[in-house]
Amino acid sequence: MxxxxxxxxxxxxxxxxxxxxxxxxxxxxxxxxxxxxxxxxxxxxxxxxxxxxxxxxxxxxxxxxxxxxxxxxxxxxxxxxxxxxxxxxxxxxxxxxxxxPKLVLDVFDTENRKKAADSGNGYSNLLDLRKQVAPGFGVDPDELALSANTSSGMCHAILGIDWKAGDVVVTTNHEHGGGDTPLKIAQDRYGIEVSRIALPVGNKQTAATYVNLFDERIRALKTAGKRVRAMMWSSPTYKTGTMLPIADLMEVVKTHGLISIVDGAHLPGMMAYNYGELGMDFMSGAGHKWQCGPGSTGILIVRNKIRASNPLPLPKWYPVHTSAYPALERTTTSKETYDVAASVTSCGSVHTPMFQALVQACAQWDSIxxxxxxxxxxxxxxxxxxxxxxxxxxxxxxxxxxxxxxxxxxxxxxxxxxxxxxxxxxxxxxxxxxxxxxxxxxxxxxxxxxxxxxxxxxxxxxxxxxxxxxxxxxxxxxxxxxxxxxxxx
Ligand SMILES: Cc1ncc(COP(=O)(O)O)c(C=O)c1O
Structure with missing residues (x-):
């Protein structure tokens, strides 16, 4: 053997x-x-x-x-x-x-000690680290932010959108609080509406089942005169492990011209997805789950340029937790206007050894x-x-x-x-x-x-x-x- x-x-x-x-x-x-x-x-x-x-x-x-x-x-x-x-x-x-892993623990420890010995600070948008990690996820460094965890990334994504009262977000009844909590805040603060699809479970489903459920719900809402603005869903759901099929759901997103927000808590380290090719606006994942980085780490993918995978205009979005606010309209072309991921990653002095350790974990995954x-x-x-x-x-x-x-x-x-x-x-x-x-x-x-x-x-x-x-x-x-x-x- x-x-x-x-x-x-x-x-x-x-x-x-x-x-x-x-x-x-x-x-x-x-x-x-x-x-x-x-x-x-x-x-x-x-x-x-x-x-x-x-x-x-x-x-x-x-x-x-x-x-x-x-x-x-x-x-x-x-x-x-x-x-x-x-x-x-x-x-x-x-x-x-x-x-x-042991090597990740070693990097965490060594870098912490180096930082202490040299009275180091964490005023950085961690571009060097993002450059090392981004290729493993199929994006450019300006599209990959280092976040605190999935929930934090979902807050960045959802609370940064320029919601108008009456905007409808179509989502499911199997979401995690990490995404549901900022949605609830947006309901109370901006008057958005949330429409939940009841997910069927078990082996009888196919990808088409879920695609049809989203598509039919959006069409029904539109017929009723609602302004559907976004789709939010977990891939996979933490409750049943059902991988709501991102590539297929992105077709629904594009058909209806929507903002796409994926709670991908479990994706980094489990699935080898290429996010540039998938083309969602936001994918928030954990660094501390399947990717085996330290606690309080996450990866937030933010679409920041027009790629063939998603020709829709970039949604208007403001950083909500940042020390970097360039106050620019984002691009309508394939070249980024600015490093949007920097405005998520950079907020005061950050824990650099923690993110260096996450990058070590990502390097091990890339190398395996x-x-x-x-x-x-x-x-x-x-x-x-x-x-x-x-x-x-x-x-x-x-x-x-x-x-x-x-x-x-x-x-x-x-x-x-x-x-x-x-x-x-x-x-x-x-x-x-x-x-x-x-x-x-x-x-x-x-x-x-x-x-x-x-x-x-x-x-x-x-x-x-x-x-x-x-x-x-x-x-x-x-x-x-x-x-x-x-x-x-
Ligand atoms: C689908 C989903 N979203 C969000 C979270 C929250 O993750 P985090 O602790 O990285 O914020 C979890 C945690 O299990 C989850 O399963």
Missing amino acids: KDNTSLMAAPSAAGMPLDGWDDSRRWTSKRRDFLRILGYGAGAAALGPLAACGSSGAATASEALREQLMKDEAFWTGVQNMFTLKPEKTYMNIGTAGSM GRKKIETYDLTLASYLKEKITERWGVDALYSPKDDPKLLSALTSFNPFQNKDDVMNAQKSSTFVARMLSDYPQGFVIRNANFSVIGAAADHYGVRVSTHLWHDARDVDLLVDAMWDLSRKM
Whole structure:
């Protein structure tokens, strides 16, 4: 199984420290402990799929995905060893918090000490850092701002727009407070109106489902004489992990001449998107989740020139939290008038070591390959979804699995044997707590509540994040434990 080429390529390509990077003992003992505690003896049952992975005759979708995941096992073991995560837990809630790799911690520490030793300040728009990061996201440095986090970026985006009373923003009923809070402020302060689409959940949806819902709602509002001004949505939603399809939704945006605001909290570090090609006006992402930078870091993409991907004029927008205000009308051409990202990034003295550490994390992702990480994360998620489908049935999934446009690395499902138990908040929280306390891997997952069309009450789905420090075995053990717990509860 071991591929020596990728084994050798892993640490240098990713800028990983050489010492201990191939230390797979930690993973081996984790497996061994679990098998012992479950009483599997030699572990034949749990290792069944492993034995099949060398052969080409995968009988099921999950086996085929497992084979794919195991192909580059040595490489990903090297990647796993970039982190300082406690081996006694299995961290599967990256959607809430990532973890800084060792090199990122080193940069954070070294730069903090350098700054202290030299009484340094943070009066900067961090252009040098933005130049290093921007190419990995497919934009120019004037289009990539370093922000405090997703919520901060959403405030910059939404509260900077020149709203007029009666402007309508079309959004969904599965948004996060990070975007909903500035929307509410804009409602109260500027008199905008918010029209929410009820999102269908599960595997029956396709990208066209969501595109049609937005398009139909906008047409209906226009027919009713409303002035629809913007679309705001999460890709993916934090509640069900549904990747609302950005490229397709941008077609709706362009058809109706709207401002486009994407809550992309989970996108940096998970998806290898090219934002210049997607062409949204704003995408606010976290630096501290899947990108594994320090807390209080985020990436805000702001469209600042006319590209083929979005020929609409730039929306009028004012910086709301800044020390840099050039007071210029922005361009109508492919050349920026000014560095709009500087006016988001620069506000008094900023924490330069924190952003230097984020840039180090981005450099590691660029060097591993953002597409490679995306493929791995999504394959792990697809593997998990197939295994959930095999045990619980496809209807247990809140996350779609079959339309590739709707995939993210967040998987949400109903783990309960009695399906209605998912509406019991207490029971769902107990499930999450017991996945940590009752199993030797100490699974860290979460739940989130959301409305389901036609349901009597909110569903409290269980959500699992799969990222670059996991492997197929983590998913196997997780599913076995969740199945075991679901039968006990
Ligand atoms: C969709 C979404 N938006 C915004 C946020 C808030 O993120 P941050 O802490 O980066 O502001 C989250 C956090 O989980 C989220 O899932």
